[in-house]
Amino acid sequence: MIPLINPITLFFASIVTSNILLTNFLGMCSFISISKDWKSSFGLGMAVTFVLTITTAVSWLVLKYLLVPLQLEYLSFIVFIIVIAAVVQILEMVIDRASPALYLSLGIFLPLITVNCAILGAILFMQIRNYGFLQSVSFGAGSGLGWWLAILLLAAIRERTEKSPVPAGLKGPGITIITIGFMAMAFIGFSGMIAVQ
Amino acid sequence: MSQSKTMAILKDNLWTNNPIFIQILGICSTLAVTNNLRNTAIMTIGVALTTAFSSMTLSAMKELIPRKVRMIVQVLVISFYVIIIDILLRAYLPDVSKQLGPYVGLIITNCIIMGRAEAFAPANPPLLSFWDGLTSGFGYMAVLMAIAFVRELLGFGTLFGLRVMPEGFVPWTIMIMAPSAFFLVALVMWWAKNMQAKGQAKPAAPSAAQPAKA
Numbered sequence: 348m349i350p351l352i353n354p355i356t357l358f359f360a361s362i363v364t365s366n367i368l369l370t371n372f373l374g375m376c377s378f379i380s381i382s383k384d385w386k387s388s389f390g391l392g393m394a395v396t397f398v399l400t401i402t403t404a405v406s407w408l409v410l411k412y413l414l415v416p417l418q419l420e421y422l423s424f425i426v427f428i429i430v431i432a433a434v435v436q437i438l439e440m441v442i443d444r445a446s447p448a449l450y451l452s453l454g455i456f457l458p459l460i461t462v463n464c465a466i467l468g469a470i471l472f473m474q475i476r477n478y479g480f481l482q483s484v485s486f487g488a489g490s491g492l493g494w495w496l497a498i499l500l501l502a503a504i505r506e507r508t509e510k511s512p513v514p515a516g517l518k519g520p521g522i523t524i525i526t527i528g529f530m531a532m533a534f535i536g537f538s539g540m541i542a543v544q
Numbered sequence: 545m546s547q548s549k550t551m552a553i554l555k556d557n558l559w560t561n562n563p564i565f566i567q568i569l570g571i572c573s574t575l576a577v578t579n580n581l582r583n584t585a586i587m588t589i590g591v592a593l594t595t596a597f598s599s600m601t602l603s604a605m606k607e608l609i610p611r612k613v614r615m616i617v618q619v620l621v622i623s624f625y626v627i628i629i630d631i632l633l634r635a636y637l638p639d640v641s642k643q644l645g646p647y648v649g650l651i652i653t654n655c656i657i658m659g660r661a662e663a664f665a666p667a668n669p670p671l672l673s674f675w676d677g678l679t680s681g682f683g684y685m686a687v688l689m690a691i692a693f694v695r696e697l698l699g700f701g702t703l704f705g706l707r708v709m710p711e712g713f714v715p716w717t718i719m720i721m722a723p724s725a726f727f728l729v730a731l732v733m734w735w736a737k738n739m740q741a742k743g744q745a746k747p748a749a750p751s752a753a754q755p756a757k758a
Contacts (some may be wrong), residue, residue, distance in 0.1 A: 362725050367640040368590040369722060370722050371576055372571070372575040372576045372722065372725070372736070375569070375575075376568075376569060376571070376655045379568055379571075380568075399706040421627065421630075421631060422627070423649075424623045424626055424627050424630070424649050424652060425623045425624070425627065427649075428617075428619050428620070428623050428652060429620075432615075432616050432619065433751075443699040445546070456616075461615065461619070462615075462619070462653050462655070462658055463653065464650050464654075466653075467649065467650060467652060468646055468650055468653075471646030471649045471650065472645075472646050474643055475646055476644075482657040483704050493666060514734070515736040515737075515738075515741070516733070516737035516738040516741065517665045517730065517733070517734050517737075518567045518737075520733065521730045521733045521734050522572075522730070523726075523739070524726050524729050524733070525727060525730045527728065528722075528724075528725075528726030528727045528730070529723070529725060531721075531722045535721060535722070
């Protein structure tokens with residue numbers, strides 16, 4: 348039942364051809380509000396990548412060795428949310444102890460991540476597509492990097508649009524969403540290369 | 545519960561403070577399904593019901609929740625309702641459930657629900673919170689249904705799966721794909737902001753009429 352896709356291919360596919368943000372619309376809320384500032388975007392993107400990689404691995408193990416044998420798959424949403432919250436909490440503590448400098452730059456974003464749709468979305472895709480362990484981890488890491496790439500690109504573009512003469516009604520979120528639309532169109536250009544799913 | 549307050553909430557959530565074009569919340573999970581009217585309708589009904597019931601529940605138990613674990617309790621309550629919706633969809637509309645795929649589960653992280661649970665429910669009684677959640681959901685639904693209408697009409701030439709465009713109509717492929725959703729949301733936002741700006745410029749007419757009715 349595991350799809351035949353090389354984890355490395357999947358990794359690159361989830362960065363470019365099926366970017367979790369630009370093709371699946373996941374993680375938009377924090378994407379629009381944070382991308383005003385390049386530096387925070389970088390930090391949030393790194394935090395998302397980090398959390399995504401770890402949570403996909405942990406939830407794959409939980410799904411395979413806990414939920415499926417106990418036939419509790421209908422509880423999967425709650426369990427995944429708890430896994431995400433727990434991983435974020437633990438990460439926060441670990442980073443705080445291990446590297447206060449990193450904590451200062453990533454720390455404020457970590458609580459935001461629990462409710463970032465990209466994380467839960469990637470886990471649900473992983474469950475629906477029946478990925479194996481290696482595939483799940485590379486899908487998680489790739490999706491995170493794809494998200495990071497997208498938010499950095501958008502933050503860079505937004506620095507320019509802030510200064511451009513935009514119609515009053517479109518200022519702020521409006522023009523940002525149009526920008527995202529154009530980015531999504533650009534990313535569609537990659538879509539013939541590799542097919543996921 | 546006074547009637548003017550319920551009407552004020554309704555107006556606020558549908559127009560003045562619409563979750564999509566003013567608060568920019570909850571765009572995440574539902575844009576992906578707006579190329580199909582039926583799926584959008586079912587999805588947004590799910591969101592509205594979840595918001596209503598979880599706001600009500602959280603408002604009813606607000607004194608029991610310690611501040612420190614507030615967020616996780618909120619998420620757990622929300623996921624409880626989403627699981628119910630997921631099970632119902634699987635039982636009664638299995639093909640829709642399959643098409644929506646992970647997006648049903650993603651109702652949990654829809655920012656609107658969290659936003660209402662955080663901003664409205666702790667300070668208001670359960671019934672009013674239920675109404676607030678429901679109307680927020682309707683505000684969300686109105687915008688997404690409008691977008692889905694355009695996308696399905698131009699992208700497939702159909703409405704609710706029924707063919708309405710003439711034979712010679714060439715579907716606009718872009719409408720089925722992701723970018724069109726962004727452009728349409730931005731257009732709705734632009735229109736709404738302009739309308740609201742106009743409303744503020746000449747506030748005398750509408751606001752003078754309202755107190756007389758109430």
